Amino acid sequence: MEKNEKELAQLIQEISGLNPKKCMKCGKCSGACPAFHEMEYHPHQFVDMVDRGDVNRLLESKSIWMCLTCFACVERCPRDVKPANFIEAARLALIRQQGCNHLKDEAVPPLLDEEMPQQAIVSAYRKFKK
Amino acid sequence: MQRIGVFVCWCGSNIAATVDVQQVADELAKEPGVVYSTNYQYMCSQSGQQMIQEAIKEHHLTGIVICSCSPRMHEATFRKTAAAAGLNSYMVEIANIREQCSWIHKNKEEATEKAIILGRAAIAKVHLNAPLTAGESPVVKRALVIGGGIAGIQTALDIADAGFEVDIVEKKPTIGGKMAQIDKTFPTLDCAACILTPKMVDVAQNEKIHIYSYSEVESVKGFVGNFTATIKKKARYVKEDVCTGCGLCTEKCPMKKVPNEFNQMLDNRTAIYIPFAQAVPKVATIDPNACMMLKNGKCGVCSKVCTAGAIDYTQKDEYIEQQYGAIVVATGFNTIKLDNFDEFAYSQSPDVVTSLEFERLMNAAGPTGGTLLRPSDHTHPHTLVFVQCVGSRDISGCGKPYCSKICCMYTAKHAMLCREKYPDTEVYVFYIDVRTPGKNFDEFYRRAVEEYGVHYIKGMVGKVAPKDGKLMVQASDLLANDQLLIEADMVVLATAIEPDESARSIATMLTASMDTNDFFTEAHPKLRPVESPTAGIFLSGVCQGPKDIPETVSQASAAAAKVIGLLVKDKLTCNPCVAESNELMCNGCSACEKVCPYGAITYSDKEFRTPYRTTIMRRVASVNPAVCQGCGACTVACPSGAMDLKGFSTRQIMAEVDAICK
Numbered sequence: 197m198e199k200n201e202k203e204l205a206q207l208i209q210e211i212s213g214l215n216p217k218k219c220m221k222c223g224k225c226s227g228a229c230p231a232f233h234e235m236e237y238h239p240h241q242f243v244d245m246v247d248r249g250d251v252n253r254l255l256e257s258k259s260i261w262m263c264l265t266c267f268a269c270v271e272r273c274p275r276d277v278k279p280a281n282f283i284e285a286a287r288l289a290l291i292r293q294q295g296c297n298h299l300k301d302e303a304v305p306p307l308l309d310e311e312m313p314q315q316a317i318v319s320a321y322r323k324f325k326k
Numbered sequence: 327m328q329r330i331g332v333f334v335c336w337c338g339s340n341i342a343a344t345v346d347v348q349q350v351a352d353e354l355a356k357e358p359g360v361v362y363s364t365n366y367q368y369m370c371s372q373s374g375q376q377m378i379q380e381a382i383k384e385h386h387l388t389g390i391v392i393c394s395c396s397p398r399m400h401e402a403t404f405r406k407t408a409a410a411a412g413l414n415s416y417m418v419e420i421a422n423i424r425e426q427c428s429w430i431h432k433n434k435e436e437a438t439e440k441a442i443i444l445g446r447a448a449i450a451k452v453h454l455n456a457p458l459t460a461g462e463s464p465v466v467k468r469a470l471v472i473g474g475g476i477a478g479i480q481t482a483l484d485i486a487d488a489g490f491e492v493d494i495v496e497k498k499p500t501i502g503g504k505m506a507q508i509d510k511t512f513p514t515l516d517c518a519a520c521i522l523t524p525k526m527v528d529v530a531q532n533e534k535i536h537i538y539s540y541s542e543v544e545s546v547k548g549f550v551g552n553f554t555a556t557i558k559k560k561a562r563y564v565k566e567d568v569c570t571g572c573g574l575c576t577e578k579c580p581m582k583k584v585p586n587e588f589n590q591m592l593d594n595r596t597a598i599y600i601p602f603a604q605a606v607p608k609v610a611t612i613d614p615n616a617c618m619m620l621k622n623g624k625c626g627v628c629s630k631v632c633t634a635g636a637i638d639y640t641q642k643d644e645y646i647e648q649q650y651g652a653i654v655v656a657t658g659f660n661t662i663k664l665d666n667f668d669e670f671a672y673s674q675s676p677d678v679v680t681s682l683e684f685e686r687l688m689n690a691a692g693p694t695g696g697t698l699l700r701p702s703d704h705t706h707p708h709t710l711v712f713v714q715c716v717g718s719r720d721i722s723g724c725g726k727p728y729c730s731k732i733c734c735m736y737t738a739k740h741a742m743l744c745r746e747k748y749p750d751t752e753v754y755v756f757y758i759d760v761r762t763p764g765k766n767f768d769e770f771y772r773r774a775v776e777e778y779g780v781h782y783i784k785g786m787v788g789k790v791a792p793k794d795g796k797l798m799v800q801a802s803d804l805l806a807n808d809q810l811l812i813e814a815d816m817v818v819l820a821t822a823i824e825p826d827e828s829a830r831s832i833a834t835m836l837t838a839s840m841d842t843n844d845f846f847t848e849a850h851p852k853l854r855p856v857e858s859p860t861a862g863i864f865l866s867g868v869c870q871g872p873k874d875i876p877e878t879v880s881q882a883s884a885a886a887a888k889v890i891g892l893l894v895k896d897k898l899t900c901n902p903c904v905a906e907s908n909e910l911m912c913n914g915c916s917a918c919e920k921v922c923p924y925g926a927i928t929y930s931d932k933e934f935r936t937p938y939r940t941t942i943m944r945r946v947a948s949v950n951p952a953v954c955q956g957c958g959a960c961t962v963a964c965p966s967g968a969m970d971l972k973g974f975s976t977r978q979i980m981a982e983v984d985a986i987c988k
């Protein structure tokens with residue numbers, strides 16, 4: 197079932213388990229982010245958009261796929277907000293919306309190669325189960 | 327049988343909106359011993375108090391119960407009311423039906439029932455109350471000030487001005503604190519030394535003030551009006567009364583590579599040193615960790631060059647015991663360590679400095695003689711980046727959760743001074759918020775922007791990377807929604823401040839309370855801001871919370887006024903609700919002595935009669951009523967039930983519990 201925007205924002209918060217209200221809009225995350233210039237919306241904006249329930253623009257944007265999950269923002273944030281976790285949650289929310297899967301599970305094995313770390317495979321399959 | 331009066335207060339709608347006060351008064355009137363019961367809008371008002379007094383006289387009351395707010399609020403008021411009507415103050419009991427009832431409940435029926443129960447408990451207690459008379463204790467007319475920064479200096483000067491003796495205990499070789507280190511002061515930009523050093527000289531010359539420099543308070547015993555402190559005068563290996571402060575020894579000492587703490591380790595000093603030219607007392611001190619003579623008996627140069635003969639390598643720590651009526655804590659602050667903030671490259675590059683280091687770099691008496699030079703290569707910096715809130719407002723565990731309050735203003739000061747002295751510099755300030763409340767403060771910050779052309783950028787530095795002698799500063803510009811990369815020559819971190827590391831041990835010594843950040847807590851955040859909740863202990867300066875010099879000085883004078891108010895009294899009224907031991911039941915086990923936080927309990931051997939005309943000697947406890955604060959810890963610890971607290975006896979408390987459970 198299609199969720200409305202507010203519900204989606206709620207879902208993103210739930211998946212992340214975090215509180216965007218703790219953000220004091222200092223911008224240290226965006227000052228730290230190595231992928232800043234690749235993004236349309238920046239780490240401090242992700243947090244704000246989730247907080248305000250303005251997430252459709254975010255989910256449609258390429259920005260969320262540009263995050264390297266390097267956790268520079270998480271590490272430096274003085275308020276313990278963890279912007280990258282919101283980004284990850286946004287990705288998950290989007291995947292779930294698309295019939296719960298980004299890929300069909302049959303499509304996965306051919307994509308695997310020798311060098312793929314075990315952990316990545318496990319974590320990918322865990323997402324299918326959700 | 328007591329004749330008890332019950333007075334139920336509405337507290338406007340604070341109580342009356344949730345508790346049926348009429349019903350409470352009616353129900354409590356039925357309790358045994360209650361001969362009068364009423365309710366009124368504001369019991370604490372003039373007319374409310376009058377009503378109580380009239381009832382005491384008219385109904386010959388021997389005890390009263392006031393159902394009202396917390397006893398912390400008005401117990402003293404109602405005790406006075408009773409005393410004025412001829413009833414002993416300690417025949418008054420308060421049932422707290424506001425904080426413990428109306429404010430925390432919604433259902434009126436239940437709240438009313440609870441208020442009745444609380445009233446019953448108080449009535450049960452009054453039945454067992456006995457009149458108590460407060461004793462008196464003398465006041466020692468001398469004050470101790472711990473810490474000789476601007477806060478301690480101002481407090482001491484004001485107390486001395488009122489004619490009382492004051493001792494300042496300062497752990498460093500000189501008084502002056504952080505203010506002696508800073509260059510110019512906001513918002514007027516007058517030189518800190520020019521306004522501080524005359525005060526330091528006043529302290530030195532004041533006959534009523536004694537400075538124990540290079541000293542620490544070892545222990546404090548006693549109570550308000552009568553503290554006994556042991557002061558440890560650390561060996562400085564120089565006779566304080568002989569040294570003339572000529573400084574010859576400091577020129578000749580061969581140990582020249584000792585990091586200079588006064589200059590924030592930006593340069594070196596000798597093993598024998600005087601922190602700065604205007605130090606008070608101006609006396610040399612030998613650093614025992616650096617002196618070759620003290621470490622391995624080789625050298626002795628200073629003793630040879632000192633014409634006054636002041637050097638004494640055999641000096642020992644000295645302990646001085648002194649009595650005080652009041653103690654003022656003025657232990658100040660330090661900037662935090664930056665170990666948790668690798669992103670700013672503080673440990674990687676000498677050109678990344680803290681704000682206090684920057685003060686020294688700008689100071690004419692500092693390591694560079696006041697010329698701003700990069701610590702790495704002593705060249706003139708062209709681009710400077712200031713970062714605000716470094717380690718402040720941080721709940722991630724790396725820094726401090728509070729705003730350090732002074733850094734917005736001193737950063738504006740630094741930026742402005744930089745642009746004024748060196749118009750060829752580009753100065754950037756990264757801020758989260760600019761917080762400049764205070765007289766002429768916002769105007770000051772706006773001047774930095776409008777007249778001095780400082781670039782204020784709303785955003786935060788995420789990373790500083792040293793590269794080819796420069797500092798690559800990556801930061802966000804939130805208003806432009808951009809990420810900037812600035813090639814800077816120096817980065818200045820507005821480092822958070824924290825209480826001095828000795829604060830917690832001082833607090834324990836004084837049984838004064840502190841908050842989770844180790845700032846001393848005031849007795850009331852609004853109405854008693856310079857007193858600690860512990861009687862006789864006062865707070866001055868940053869040890870109580872971040873503040874700038876104007877605020878520090880105001881608070882210092884306020885603390886002095888409170889101390890003077892105490893010292894002018896010849897005697898203090900003691901709290902009569904103190905512990906008392908029943909010698910017949912005491913078995914001398916020492917359990918009570920171990921738990922007493924005030925050291926009020928002592929033991930003595932006493933002769934007791936036994937059957938057949940014999941006697942035995944037994945060890946029994948006795949309580950010094952002037953020292954006991956009535957905390958009751960001993961009454962709980964006593965295994966034989968010999969300790970009891972006057973006014974809060976075990977019987978009284980059990981009667982209250984019974985009344986509640988009935």
Ligand SMILES: Cc1cc2nc3c(=O)[nH]c(=O)nc-3n(C[C@H](O)[C@H](O)[C@H](O)COP(=O)(O)OP(=O)(O)OC[C@H]3O[C@@H](n4cnc5c(N)ncnc54)[C@H](O)[C@@H]3O)c2cc1C
Pocket residue numbers: 472473474475476477478495496497498501502503504505508510511512513541542543656657658659660661681682685732736739826828829832866867868869873874875876878
């Ligand atoms: C970089 C910087 C710039 C500043 N610029 C300005 C400015 O321009 N204008 C302004 O108004 N304010 C300024 N301030 C704030 C100012 O420094 C403080 O308000 C002021 O110094 C507070 O004085 P204090 O006496 O409370 O503390 P401190 O100055 O810290 O003094 C405390 C003293 O107590 C001593 N002490 C500590 N513990 C013990 C102990 N256990 N026993 C004995 N002695 C002890 C210490 O050695 C010290 O001498 C600045 C602060 C910083 C960090």
Ligand code: SF4
Pocket residue numbers: 218219220221222223224225226239240243272273274275276277278279
């Ligand atoms: S670093 Fe943290 S507090 Fe600052 S803007 Fe980013 S998420 Fe918000």
Ligand code: SF4
Pocket residue numbers: 225228229230231232239262263264265266267268269270279280283
């Ligand atoms: S985790 Fe993503 S958003 Fe955070 S700093 Fe790294 S790339 Fe940027």
Ligand code: SF4
Pocket residue numbers: 578579580581596597598612616617618619620625626627628629
């Ligand atoms: S004896 Fe110690 S303090 Fe004196 S000159 Fe030698 S090293 Fe310096």
Ligand code: SF4
Pocket residue numbers: 714715716718719728729730731732733734735759760761820
């Ligand atoms: S005073 Fe300014 S710079 Fe300092 S912590 Fe507070 S907001 Fe940050």
